[in-house]
Amino acid sequence: MTAPYRLHYAPDNASLIVRLALEEMRLPYATTLVDRTRAEQRGAAYRALNPHGLIPVLETPQGPLFETGAILLWLADTHGAMAPTRDHPDRGGFLKWLFFTANTVQTELRILCYPDQYTGPEPAQSALCARLETRLRTHLGQLDAVAAQNPAWLDPAAPSVLCYHLACLMRWMALYPRNRDRSWYRLADTPHLLALLTALEQRPAVRAAQTVEGLGPTPFTRPSHANPPEGSAT
Numbered sequence: 001m002t003a004p005y006r007l008h009y010a011p012d013n014a015s016l017i018v019r020l021a022l023e024e025m026r027l028p029y030a031t032t033l034v035d036r037t038r039a040e041q042r043g044a045a046y047r048a049l050n051p052h053g054l055i056p057v058l059e060t061p062q063g064p065l066f067e068t069g070a071i072l073l074w075l076a077d078t079h080g081a082m083a084p085t086r087d088h089p090d091r092g093g094f095l096k097w098l099f100f101t102a103n104t105v106q107t108e109l110r111i112l113c114y115p116d117q118y119t120g121p122e123p124a125q126s127a128l129c130a131r132l133e134t135r136l137r138t139h140l141g142q143l144d145a146v147a148a149q150n151p152a153w154l155d156p157a158a159p160s161v162l163c164y165h166l167a168c169l170m171r172w173m174a175l176y177p178r179n180r181d182r183s184w185y186r187l188a189d190t191p192h193l194l195a196l197l198t199a200l201e202q203r204p205a206v207r208a209a210q211t212v213e214g215l216g217p218t219p220f221t222r223p224s225h226a227n228p229p230e231g232s233a234t
C-alpha cells in the first residue's frame with residue numbers, strides 16, 4: 001500500500017513531534033530527509049512545500065501541511081485519535097493548552113534557540129534569552145499544575161498529540177541552545193510532567209522514533225544530543 005503521508009524531516013527537529021503522532025496512530029508514512037547541513041529547508045524545492053522554510057512539512061491527500069500544531073490537530077481530527085473529539089467536554093481544555101504550547105511555549109523556545117534572528121548583537125541576545133528562560137520556567141510550572149489535575153489528554157497510557165508536543169519541547173529545553181547555561185531547566189521542579197515524560201518513554205512509538213532519529217535511551221527525562229543514522233539535527 002502506498003503511504004498517504006510523507007513527512008519531510010530532519011532528526012530531532014520539530015518533525016519528531018509529527019513522527020511520534022504518526023507512530024502512535026500507527027499510520028503508514030514515508031519520509032524525506034531535509035539536509036540541514038546544506039540548509040535544504042531554505043531551498044526553492046522545500047519552500048514550494050513550506051514558504052517559511054521551516055521543518056516539518058507533512059504531505060497529505062489535502063496537500064502539504066506546515067506548522068507543527070496545525071499538523072497535529074489535523075491528524076487527530078482526521079483519524080479521530082490522540083485528542084478529545086469536537087463534541088467531547090474535554091475539547092476546550094485540550095485546545096487551549098495545545099495552542100498555548102504551540103503558539104507560546106514552542107515559539108519562545110524557538111527564539112531562545114535562534115536569538116540572532118530576533119534581536120541585535122550582544123548584550124541584547126543574552127538579555128532576551130534570560131527573559132525567555134524565566135518565561136519558559138513559568139510556562140512549565142503552569143503546565144505542571146494542569147498535569148496535576150490528571151486531564152485525560154495528559155494521560156500517558158493513551159497519549160494525546162499534546163503529550164508528545166510537550167515532551168519534545170522539554171527535551172529541547174534540556175539540550176538547546178548549546179552555547180548557554182541550561183541549568184534554569186530542572187525537570188524535577190515539574191514532578192507531574194516528569195511522570196508524564198517517564199511514562200511516555202515506554203511507548204512503542206517513542207522506541208521507534210528513538211531508533212530512526214538516534215535519540216538515545218531516555219529521550220525526554222535524560223536527553224542526549226541525537227546521533228542519527230542519517231541527517232543532522234542542526
Ligand SMILES: N[C@@H](CCC(=O)N[C@@H](CS)C(=O)NCC(=O)O)C(=O)O
Nearest residue numbers: 013014053054055056067068069110
Ligand atoms: N512554527 C513552526 C516552527 C518550526 C521550526 O522552528 N522548525 C525548525 C526546526 S525545529 C527549523 O526549521 N529550523 C531551521 C531554520 O530555522 O532554518 C512549526 O511549528 O512547525
